[in-house]
Amino acid sequence: MIPARALLTFILPVVVFSNEIAFDGLNVSTDTKNPVLRNTINSELVDRSATRLEPVYPNIWLADLFYQSLVGFSVTDVGSSACRLQSKLYLSHLKNNSYWAVKMSDSWPRYLNGLLIGNTHHIGVYDECISVHQPIQGKYCMSTIELQTSTNENFTQYSKDEYASFDNAWQEILGFIDYGDRYKRNVINLGVCIPEACSSADLEVSLQRELDRIFLSHQLKAQVKVKPDLCNTNKHFFPYDTGYYVTCGFFGLLILIVSFSTTYHLVALRNGRENQPSQNLEVLNMFSVIKNGNDLIKYNKDNELNIFNGLVSIQMMSIVIGHGRLIGINHPRLYPKPVEEIHQDTHNNLVLSFNNAIDSFIFISGYLLYMTTINKLRKPGCDWFQITKIIIYKYLKSLPVHVTMIILTIFIVPHMGNGPFWANQMGVEANQCKKYWWTNLLVINNFVDGEKQCLYAGYFISLQLQLMVIGIMVVYIYGKNRKIGNVIIALLITVSLIIPFAITYYSKSEGITKFNISFSLNLFQSSSSASYHFTYLYSRFYVRGLPFYIGLLAGDIVEVLKKKQVKMSKTTTFITTLVAFGLYIYVQLYSNVFFKRHRDYNAIESSIYSSLNHLNTPLLYMWIAICHTTSSYGFLEKLLNNRFTSLLHKLSYSLYQVNITVILMIIFSARASEVSSTQILVIKSIYIIFTVYIAAVVLHFLVDAPFGLLINRVIFGRRPSTKSKEN
Known part of the structure; x- marks a missing residue:
């Protein structure tokens, strides 16, 4: 059994100090505590909590801003010459309602829904995009868009655990605090169909440029990221290298041995x-x-x-x-x-x-x-x-x-x-x-x-x-x-x-x-x-x-x-x-x-x-x-x-x-x-x-x-x- 002295040594600090340790937020990492979103403000505004003013929200809802940005979006004026050529071909055929171009356009959403309830992924139809082969190959990319304010106003100070019917819906987005028990309302994953010749970086630049055009005028900043391995076509993403064939051969031989032995x-x-x-x-x-x-x-x-x-x-x-x-x-x-x-x-x-x-x-x-x-x-x-x-x-x-x-x-x-x-x-x-x-x-x-x-x-x-x-x-x-x-x-x-x-x-x-x-x-x-x-x-x-x-x-x-x-x-x-x-x-x-x-x-x-x-x-x-x-x-x-x-x-x-x-x-x-x-x-x-x-x-x-x-x-x-x- 545990010696009495060892137990006393372990328990004594508990009795003496249990009421003396206070929470020090400056010493706690966001990995281990309920984190508060960092202030992502870039310009200078007076803190409204000090002046007792109500927060100022955009007068257009987020889904409408996305629609204005995405309704006519395509990857243009970026990337390689092949990307530019395929993008022009796509746009010209889209105007003529060519079947293949409309399939690409039809495969991803413009008007996003479920933003308030935590629908973070707006996928569209993945297979419809990559099923386009001629005259160009469709490429499906999943982009991540993080929403921030472009002002120095900290909306988290107005956040609530539960919102009443007549509270401003923007507060759920701009004042989102990650307590760990909810999906993020200020992060959106959007699927986009682009020509194969265009890369994830091309999409990231084009989408960032288009969102800035609409969002910045409403004091919002949308930070776009597109990982290369989140862009796929119907071609195999992973190469069939020597390791693949050797592994297949080994397990094939193993199956044969088991079959013969049985x-x-x-x-x-x-x-x-x-x-x-x-x-x-x-x-x-x-x-x-x-x-x-x-x-x-x-x-x-x-x-x-x-x-x-x-x-x-x-x-x-x-x-x-x-x-x-x-x-x-x-x-x-x-x-x-x-x-x-x-x-x-x-x-x-x-x-x-x-x-x-x-x-x-x-x-x-x-x-x-x-x-x-x-x-x-x-x-x-x-x-x-x-x-x-x-x-x-x-x-x-x-x-x-x-x-x-x-x-x-x-x-x-x-x-x-x-x-x-x-x-x-x-x-x-x-x-x-x-x-x-x-x-x-x-x-x-x-x-x-x-x-x-x-x-x-x-x-x-x-x-x-x-x-x-x-x-x-x-x-x-x-x-x-x-x-x-x-x-x-x-x-x-x-x-x-x-x-x-x-x-x-x-x-x-x-x-x-x-x-x-x-x-x-x-x-x-x-x-x-x-x-x-x-x-x-x-x-x-x-x-x-x-x-x-x-x-x-x-x-x-x-x-x-x-x-x-x-x-x-x-x-x-x-x-x-x-x-x-x-x-x-x-x-x-x-x-x-x-x-x-x-x-x-x-x-x-x-x-x-x-x-x-x-x-x-x-x-x-x-x-x-x-x-x-x-x-x-x-x-x-x-x-x-x-x-x-x-x-x-x-x-x-x-x-x-x-x-x-x-x-x-x-x-x-x-x-x-x-x-x-x-x-x-x-x-x-x-x-x-x-x-x-x-x-x-x-x-x-x-x-x-x-x-x-x-x-x-x-x-x-x-x-x-x-x-x-x-x-």
């Missing part, structure tokens, strides 16, 4: 020769879908750890749904109000509270590591060489699927879809992996900044392996001397409580990583790190190790209870578990206070919650482990301990590796805005879960299962088992 196994079954396989074909047999399928559905109902495998399988499904929700925020929405209301409702909102969902996986990793290795490490012949062997095995076992996803992300995935957003997002993913794949292989990618992350979920693999190295050494010490092991666990838990507290306090960060609308948009729409908190307080082992160490401690406690044969009644088990779960939910829901607007920042509060937040889940799971050992949960155990959950658990690693990539492919292949109704969201969630599991099954049979057997064979000399047909 066919050979099937013939052996029919001829009754399954139990006498040729030694030369032993490796080939490892790739058999029949063999790996039998291993997948194999189930040992007497395994006392099955309940935790069941918890992992169910929670993995919730992780997929959570990733779908987080990434889905980037999907253009015709009416985003329902999504905004979810993030604005800070009262008993479970969606906002589960910002530490992976703590359960980290705890279970530590608990299972202790329970499965302690007896092996107690054997007289076990030494540090055996520990090194286990670490190497765990590392190699994680590589095949992880390397496969890196290779697919770089060479294959970019070619598997298209759309107005596809090249931009998948290009970022591919480029990051091209540059920083080595950080994943060296298991240090969770120590690099967000813009250098290869695979968004890759940090967790490194986090797990780093904690596993620490954990296996701690378990070895436990096996040799339990008292020393308890001292080390106490020190690790104490340090894991103090470090997040210190980092949060000195960086003036929030107590949680807020997975809100702004976080998701910044994470998936830019190449920069989305959040200081995510980079330094979410992904590194020294701030996320607490659940793992408590998992190791839980393993030791359970082992002692087994030896003493301690038993609890089912009534006591259910009542105490309900109380523990109630306390767990209370602490989880407390995190919602950090999502409230206009709430004063308290450094001590945030720092304490940053530490205790990761103590909440493992304490609940430790009690579940104790109750499971000393009693029974009855029907709940049957729900978690069955053949189906066992099967899902064996797919969990492949599922985790592939889920974000599949979700990205679904979300960023969008061609139109969607309506956020409950029915559509449910149907989409079901589709995402089904698609992700299909991809995980394929990845399991092609890579995870066969290469796992090969690694077992190389490291431990284990041969694939040859069971009879009955087994």
